[in-house]
Amino acid sequence: MPKVTKKTAADDILDRLREDGGRRTASRQAIIEVLLEVDGHITAEEIAERVQQRFPSVNKSTVYRTLSALHDSGVIAHVHFGHGSATYHFTAEDHVHLFCETCEEVQEVPASKLGEFTSAIERAYGFRVDHRHFAIMGRCGRCST
Amino acid sequence: MPKVTKKTAADDILDRLREDGGRRTASRQAIIEVLLEVDGHITAEEIAERVQQRFPSVNKSTVYRTLSALHDSGVIAHVHFGHGSATYHFTAEDHVHLFCETCEEVQEVPASKLGEFTSAIERAYGFRVDHRHFAIMGRCGRCST
């Protein structure tokens, strides 16, 4: 079983940045690897912490600038929950976030499950839902008892 | 026309604060009146501006503290859109916000219209949607051409 999966994925993303006129750097690679490790869904702050465990010199602003470059290349997107920092995730995963206001945990729902809902809204209000950029607030099963 | 002391909506809200151990003050009254004028849906910054037009001494922190007191008494709530400040509105108005990421305008949808959607989510994921505290991001009819 070849263990090239992770390396390749990071490489692919660095290539993508390269194609868009960017450069491959160690910081960027480390940031991308962290994103892959956690499968997206992480704040800039958390990325910085993890990256700095191995490369203490990497600055938070580099994290933000890299996230911005990744966004511009369409690799990642971010969601906002009620308060606090944005959470970054890969655009490839097409899902919606259910954010529990009590335990602050996030549950993912495949975007396809919301198909009837989003099309109903579009029909009624002409509003095209961007299901990659909205979090639904509420209370999860465990917390709403 | 007889002079009758009319109980205003602002009075009712001040009473509500009073019942919860708070005090009626001029600043609070002015802030509540602004909220009523615009029927909710306003940022703290905008409230401060409007209040300060008539009472320049009222500080922004008083606005925030009053909004917090109103929230604690259940009179108002706030929503977050993708970026920027929170928007405050009365809890009585039971609706959902459709936020256009392009023109940044907000369209309101009566919560009842989302009934099937929210109950479907609750059935499938045990997640109880707080439809007073989520904004749906996307693109409105005019902007999605």
Added chain:
DNA sequence: TTGACTGCAAATTGTTTGCATCATG
């Protein structure tokens, strides 16, 4: 009189930016 409310300034949090320097391509 008591303690809630206020103004003011300063702290916080999350994110962005200016600038000099570094290093990839």
Added chain:
DNA sequence: CATGATGCAAACAATTTGCAGTCAA
């Protein structure tokens, strides 16, 4: 060696807080 990337500090925007004085009940 040109230009994009980086570290650092400082600017930012939105909101919160500490403190001492004020005022409603």
